[in-house]
Amino acid sequence: MESIGKVSQWVFDIGGTRLVVNSTTIIMTWVVIGLVLAFAWVATRGRGLIPGPWQQIAEFLVQWFRELVRDALGHAYEERYFPLICALFIFLLFCNWVGVFPGMEEPTKDINTTLGLGVMGFFIAHGTAIKVKGLKQYLKEYFEPMFFLMPLNVVGEIAKVISISFRLFGNIMGGSIIIIVVTHLVYGLLLPPFLYGFFGLFVGTVQAFVFTMLTLVYISVQIR
Amino acid sequence: MAVEISGADIVRAAAMLGAGIAMGIGAFGPGLGEGIVAGKACEAIGRNPREAGLLTRTMLVGQAVAESTGIYSLVVALLLIFVV
Numbered sequence: 001m002e003s004i005g006k007v008s009q010w011v012f013d014i015g016g017t018r019l020v021v022n023s024t025t026i027i028m029t030w031v032v033i034g035l036v037l038a039f040a041w042v043a044t045r046g047r048g049l050i051p052g053p054w055q056q057i058a059e060f061l062v063q064w065f066r067e068l069v070r071d072a073l074g075h076a077y078e079e080r081y082f083p084l085i086c087a088l089f090i091f092l093l094f095c096n097w098v099g100v101f102p103g104m105e106e107p108t109k110d111i112n113t114t115l116g117l118g119v120m121g122f123f124i125a126h127g128t129a130i131k132v133k134g135l136k137q138y139l140k141e142y143f144e145p146m147f148f149l150m151p152l153n154v155v156g157e158i159a160k161v162i163s164i165s166f167r168l169f170g171n172i173m174g175g176s177i178i179i180i181v182v183t184h185l186v187y188g189l190l191l192p193p194f195l196y197g198f199f200g201l202f203v204g205t206v207q208a209f210v211f212t213m214l215t216l217v218y219i220s221v222q223i224r
Numbered sequence: 225m226a227v228e229i230s231g232a233d234i235v236r237a238a239a240m241l242g243a244g245i246a247m248g249i250g251a252f253g254p255g256l257g258e259g260i261v262a263g264k265a266c267e268a269i270g271r272n273p274r275e276a277g278l279l280t281r282t283m284l285v286g287q288a289v290a291e292s293t294g295i296y297s298l299v300v301a302l303l304l305i306f307v308v
Contacts, residue, residue, distance in 0.1 A: 004306075163292050170295030173302070210288040 004177055007110075025110040032094045032107055039094070062086060068213075072220045081219060084124070088117070089212040096172060096204025100196050106204075108172045111165070114211075118165035121215040122157075129222035164214050171207045175199030239308035243301035250297020257290040 012019040043058035051059060065086040070078045092108065099106035107113045130138050142153045179199060183192045265283040269276050 166299055167288070167292045167295050170299050171291075174295070174298050177302075206284055206288055210285055213285055214289075 004180055022110055022112065024105055025107050025113060028098065028105055029095075029107045029113065031104070032091065032098055035094050035098065036090060039090075061090065065089060069216065072216050073223060077223065081216070085212055085216050088215060089208055092117075092168070092208035092211055093205060096208055097200060099172070099176060099204075100200040106172050106176065108168055109176055111169045114165040114169040115161075117168075117211070118161045121164065121218060122161045125215075125218040125222045126157075128219055132223055160218060164211060164218075168207050168211050171203055175203055235308065239304045243304040246297045246304065247301045250300075251294050254291045254294035258287045261286050261290060 008023050010021045010023045012021070039054075039058075043054040046052065047055060066078065066082055069082045069085050073081055095106055095108045095113070098104045099109070126138075133141075142150050144153075175195075176199070179192060179195045182195055186192070261283055265279050268279050272279075
């Protein structure tokens with residue numbers, strides 16, 4: 001129970017500025033990156049016309065997301081945004097699943113990870129909008145339908161980032177707190193494995209998919 | 225025997241109470257909304273069982289988005305418990 005709300009940190013002093021780094025998040029993010037690389041290596045090793053199980057999984061993921069991106073963005077932008085969307089989903093999926101293993105923690109349990117990814121999606125969507133529509137048209141859309149609604153439109157765009165990142169963070173954090181509390185109450189008997197299955201695997205998959213889909217939708221809203 | 229309750233204790237108690245109220249009222253809306261979404265999805269699948277996969281996917285995404293207000297209240301409750 002004591003582990004709820006505790007964050008282990010590294011504090012550096014570089015040139016008079018105090019840098020605080022969440023050590024668990026950094027380490028677990030690198031573990032996740034290693035796992036994704038291992039998955040890629042296993043899936044692409046010994047490729048063949050008759051796919052092995054890992055190649056099958058990877059092909060399914062790639063094909064599925066290619067279709068999703070094509071449906072949302074159309075043929076013209078498919079090649080360009082498909083790698084981003086697919087990589088985002090696989091990274092988040094591994095992030096959310098890694099907490100199922102004992103002693104591991106989800107990097108997405110830290111608001112910094114999710115907020116970083118949300119801000120990344122925000123800049124990509126708006127950069128795309130400026131590139132596709134031109135700066136003038138892009139700025140003009142903030143003053144629609146009436147010019148005095150501009151602050152509302154700006155707040156609406158910023159609220160998207162906050163809502164997308166807090167959704168992922170809250171789901172993973174809430175799930176892990178519920179697991180800790182219930183495990184404490186029942187002394188680790190019988191119930192926690194099912195909770196790990198539900199919060200870790202099911203909610204983790206759904207939230208990773210939702211985060212990816214919303215990033216895709218934000219990009220497609222800006223393109224249209 | 226009177227028990228002294230100082231200002232910090234009252235703040236702590238109010239934070240705990242606020243967390244409970246935030247979670248209780250905040251979970252009400254998303255629960256209602258997600259139930260309606262699931263019911264409508266069941267109706268649609270009953271009418272058109274061939275599209276069950278697409279409908280389930282859309283339903284899950286819609287529910288996860290509708291859930292966000294509940295998640296906000298969870299974050300607020302966590303802040304009240306651990307930060308205040």
